[in-house]
Amino acid sequence: MVRTSGKDADDASSRAADVERLVSDIDLAPYLGRVADPTATPLTDPVPVSADTPPLLALRDLVADPRFVDMFARALREADPDFRELFPRDASGVLGRFVRAMTWALETVENARGDEAKVAEVVEFARHLGADHRKLELSPRHHERFGEAMTDTLRHLAGRGWDDRLATTLGTTYRVLSTALQQGAAAAQGPARVGATVVEVLRPTRDVVVVRLISDVMVDYHPGQYLSVLTPYTPGVWRRLSPSIPANPAGQIEFHVRDVPGGALSGSLVRGVGVGDRWVLARPLGLLEVDRTEPVRDxxxxxxxxxxxxxxxxxxxxxxxxxxxxxxxxxxxxxxxxxxxxxxxxxxxxxxxxxxxxxxxxxxxxxxxxxxxxxxxxxxxxxxxxxxxxxxxxxxxxxxxxxxxxxxxxxxxxxxxxxxxxxxxxxxxxxxxx
Ligand SMILES: Cc1cc2nc3c(=O)[nH]c(=O)nc-3n(C[C@H](O)[C@H](O)[C@H](O)COP(=O)(O)OP(=O)(O)OC[C@H]3O[C@@H](n4cnc5c(N)ncnc54)[C@H](O)[C@@H]3O)c2cc1C
Known part of the structure; x- marks a missing residue:
């Protein structure tokens, strides 16, 4: 053990205070990936909200505004550090799909006019989505933060047009949807995600790779189904890929991937994949199958x-x-x-x-x-x-x-x-x- 004299200890504590002062003077936000609160400054041109528009449709118009995706992506990154890992750096693709789903859900519930089957269709859709989202390992806190970030973004876009009517409708709608998402996740069977190791890579053409993997446990997909796949080449980007061989107890699995020019994942996967890489595979889905019900059609x-x-x-x-x-x-x-x-x-x-x-x-x-x-x-x-x-x-x-x-x-x-x-x-x- 090294003993320090009283003077050494004083020097050390004064140096620590200097460093602390220096660090507190530096704005670390850009280095930590933080962005200024996107909702802090009011918009000069908010989305017009008419009191005559039903609240569900007013919310749809806000979600569909071209500025929503960008603002929401920034609000999410601010809302919870986990969202920085869960969403790819360019989240426009995944949030674009969220906008389409939300628009459909809000319009369907508005047009349902008491038709319970129509509302049930939306809830069922959310349950399916929840089952698929198990791969993201979301907690109730994530759902809560996601809802808060969405509310902040929509309030900001509406400016002075935001009122209790919109806040209450959004609160109720989001509560129903996020409950259905969580129920769907809880009801789904099988492991949420399975690790797999690349054991062989073949390059039959300049833009296609055949990737063979062994999964840690068998993924029980039906022939013709696809899996959600997360790879190390583009963090946070899940894509659907279809196994080209049937599931087997040894966990052997093969994918064929083509480089789609301009795509987020496929190019880096085709160029970067190598033996020993670890992939994550999630829940099989899909409708391709040969119908064997009698009389069997060709x-x-x-x-x-x-x-x-x-x-x-x-x-x-x-x-x-x-x-x-x-x-x-x-x-x-x-x-x-x-x-x-x-x-x-x-x-x-x-x-x-x-x-x-x-x-x-x-x-x-x-x-x-x-x-x-x-x-x-x-x-x-x-x-x-x-x-x-x-x-x-x-x-x-x-x-x-x-x-x-x-x-x-x-x-x-x-x-x-x-x-x-x-x-x-x-x-x-x-x-x-x-
Ligand atoms: C059910 C399903 C199963 C799939 N199975 C496979 C598979 O086994 N092997 C495989 O290589 N890909 C498969 N895909 C496509 C794959 O999921 C990705 O979309 C593709 O690899 C491109 O991803 P990306 O991130 O590079 O491009 P993205 O950023 O997702 O897309 C960039 C653009 O390319 C378009 N695009 C997407 N796929 C293609 C394509 N195949 N050809 C031309 N344009 C496309 C998109 O519409 C978009 O406009 C499947 C897709 C679905 C929906």
């Missing part, structure tokens, strides 16, 4: 790019059944060399007489800058050139089939609309909304 599958993942998962699961309906799979991409999963699909078709693979590409040849490609296997049906929707509808309406579609938002829109236009009953088409 299946049409339409996959664009990495949209092949959930459909290939369904095919692998079907291989375990003794009897299967006929499946026609149209697998499309921009260039022939982007059809990276064709070798596996051809292998499957070789042992599955019920499966027919039809490759499709928008361009007839690979561009020079794509570099050398693997030699694609020959399929029974020669590759066709065109968009998936044109090629698929070129064969007719497929009205007697159950149709499963998976791909980018643009591909989904074009394919579903195009098929409905040529006579495919909309209710026969299954896909997961972007």
């Amino acid at each position: 299946v049409l599958m339409v996959a664009g790019g990495t949209g092949i993942a959930p459909l290939r998962c369904l095919l692998l699961d079907m291989m375990r059944h003794g009897f299967n309906p006929r499946v026609h799979l149209f697998y499309g991409a921009r260039h022939p060399g982007d059809l990276y999963d064709l070798p596996t699909l051809v292998d499957l078709a070789a042992t599955a007489p019920w499966l027919t693979i039809q490759p499709v590409s928008e361009q007839d040849a690979d561009p020079w800058w794509a570099g050398p490609r693997q030699e694609l296997p020959r399929t029974l049906h020669r590759r066709q050139t065109g968009t998936l929707v044109d090629v698929v509808t070129g064969w007719g309406s497929w009205a007697d089939r159950q149709v499963l579609v998976s791909g980018s938002p643009e591909m989904l829109r074009a394919t579903v609309n195009g098929m409905v236009a040529v006579g495919t009953p909309r209710e026969n088409i299954r896909y997961d909304r972007p």
Whole structure:
């Protein structure tokens, strides 16, 4: 032990006081990620609130104001330090979805006019969302702070138009919704989130990675479902990805991810993923499945790019059944060399007489800058050139089939609309909304 003399102790305490004074003079807020209270200064142009507008619709107008997302993001960061980790740095995507959900909820309750089924639909939606939000591990305190930040932001946007009527309506609405969210979370089964380790990374094309992981415990998803995934490449950004192999007790899981230019996560994932990385997987969801109710209808599958993942998962699961309906799979991409999963699909078709693979590409040849490609296997049906929707509808309406579609938002829109236009009953088409 080192003894200090009285003088040393005095020097030390005077130095500590100096440091304290110095630190108290420095504005640490910017270094701590703090921002000035966004609601401190009144707005020069608040959102006009008319006393004639029903309060739920006035709140909707406030939430839909273009300034809301930015102000709310800052208010949330101020409200609770946890929100800085829970929301990505650029929270515009997730809060944009919150605005759409809130707008729908407020309008639905306003238009319900006593119709309890309509109000119950909103509460049910909140319960589903709550079950999905388990992955965020929110406490009642988070719900409370979220509500306070929203109230502050809306009050600020309304300026002098804010009154007791709006405050009471918002208080009641938020209480109902956050109670339903918490009930949904409490009722959900299975672990809220499961860790997984990357064990292998394959790069079949310049912009697609196939990532193989082993999860700490088995995630029990149905073939065709997707999982919410959190990766270390873009903190706080959850994205949905579809396993391309069925769940198994060893916890092996595989995802196919394409780099979407300008996207928040996919580019950094495709460039940065490596063996040993830890991912977080949450609750399986999704509507893609092969309906086996009698009389079993034949299946049409339409996959664009990495949209092949959930459909290939369904095919692998079907291989375990003794009897299967006929499946026609149209697998499309921009260039022939982007059809990276064709070798596996051809292998499957070789042992599955019920499966027919039809490759499709928008361009007839690979561009020079794509570099050398693997030699694609020959399929029974020669590759066709065109968009998936044109090629698929070129064969007719497929009205007697159950149709499963998976791909980018643009591909989904074009394919579903195009098929409905040529006579495919909309209710026969299954896909997961972007
Ligand atoms: C149910 C479901 C399952 C999914 N499964 C997979 C999967 O297995 N593999 C996979 O790579 N992706 C999958 N996605 C897409 C994935 O969730 C992300 O949206 C995608 O990786 C882009 O994320 P990002 O953060 O880079 O871009 P974001 O910041 O989310 O989006 C940027 C822009 O790109 C658009 N966009 C999103 N996805 C695509 C796409 N695939 N092609 C073109 N534009 C797109 C968005 O609409 C937005 O305008 C799935 C999406 C859903 C809804």
